[in-house]
Amino acid sequence: MPADEQVNRIKRFVNFVDLVERNDFNIGGNVNKDRPETQGHAQLFRLFDPNCQFSIITSQPVMKSLTQYLWFEVSDRRGFINITPTIEGLVRQSGVSDGLCLVNAMHITASVFINDDEPGLHHDYEIWLEKLAPHEPINAYRHNRTGEDNADAHLKRQIMGREVVVAITKGKLDFGPWEQIFYGEFDGRRKKRVLVKIIGD
Amino acid sequence: MPADEQVNRIKRFVNFVDLVERNDFNIGGNVNKDRPETQGHAQLFRLFDPNCQFSIITSQPVMKSLTQYLWFEVSDRRGFINITPTIEGLVRQSGVSDGLCLVNAMHITASVFINDDEPGLHHDYEIWLEKLAPHEPINAYRHNRTGEDNADAHLKRQIMGREVVVAITKGKLDFGPWEQIFYGEFDGRRKKRVLVKIIGD
């Protein structure tokens, strides 16, 4: 092996060890400190070679993930919010190229669903859900004896669903032409959360 | 390198090789023999170093997973069972810190859904589902010509859903304040199964 190539190899090995020592890769730690929500799950193995008298270190990312909580406060009792751009931003931030993105309401009187961003359709949903599970009379629902008036919201949310699971392909939400993600509020006028969990590699 | 440090390194290397030889890590095998359902998926590479005359072994867990089947027998035709504590136990058992937990009914006249553990609400669900998809008259449904009387159960299950996908964060179900997982039975009085699949790392 030529001397310069050997020097080159030594330098690259030293660089790699430096990288590990500088803690850029560590078990369960952050890969990129500018993105505190992004985790590169790594397993660290330090193999000691007694003959060669130095250690060989391998650090393997197992799976990438991102966890984010979104807050919403809808000023009316009911409403739909298109959250697609926010989710697209989180997918980019995650660095996941291929995987799954779960988006779910963390409250049981709200939904996350995928459909069309068309105001007429949202009006139709409102009328339809009110017909299938009317808000009034309040006392028609035993749940409302607890002092709540939101029993209908628990029912409407079952029709519209709690969560969506969306494929990520080539770093993007793998969507059909009209798919948009909505937060559906059925008992608003207070702060509520949506969870986004992205996993993949 | 000081002699004691070198001895230390040799010991640690030998320990690592021992671990592999003892088969605690193997391809597709069990990481922990006390938890037969828990799998630590590993890839084993044995790299032979002809100069140094010993082998270097790396064993990398790729993804953790747990698969469990839960059995239920509801004594009435319909009923809801809170299965959250059972799922929480399985998440702990899986050792998954960050990932996804799928819980689904394996029968097509039952549901798994997330909502409130409030008896009044469960009563409201019962009344509401019976209104949207009444059990009787039996002969109103073509499916019941097969000799079944459970067509309504197939419909009710579509409203309430087959499955939930729940995020796991820091080793726990990442839940909002009132989220609870329920098994929803619409054609009981016989044994049925629910599948739990946990993946992550």
Place this chain on the structure above:
Amino acid sequence: MPADEQVNRIKRFVNFVDLVERNDFNIGGNVNKDRPETQGHAQLFRLFDPNCQFSIITSQPVMKSLTQYLWFEVSDRRGFINITPTIEGLVRQSGVSDGLCLVNAMHITASVFINDDEPGLHHDYEIWLEKLAPHEPINAYRHNRTGEDNADAHLKRQIMGREVVVAITKGKLDFGPWEQIFYGEFDGRRKKRVLVKIIGD
């Protein structure tokens, strides 16, 4: 170490290096060139050992995945198609032994759901969905003022759901006795897509 064992080790090391050099494992590349949709996500580390004067290469598959798009054209406005055999074939093709399979409609007037392959039940679904969200009168829906006549299809799809997530265990869809995956069309007579994303190891 006996001479033949040493020769053996050298051969195996050389074989491993050859494998990497031949590019059968590469970062983000295809593991099997006959299955262009199947990806073995790998991380490549090349560790240089300056004493021993050769490089040690480890290549670790992190997660397997498969992405496939299925096309459907239902000749009537509404219809159900059993797509289970197609999904089973894709699971085999993916090489995933343990993981999750997401199947979702990419159009917002169609569903993917799991229920019974029984024609009487499908007839009951048709009647029931038409009762809950009737196609006519067209002008009862504000969405149809856009020139569409498919507002009811957007509603029906919410009842039946956008997607299913199915566990994969031991290389197969982990299904109960009667579970079958259906594509549900509510506004047919044109080509539409379903996405299949399989991840695991």
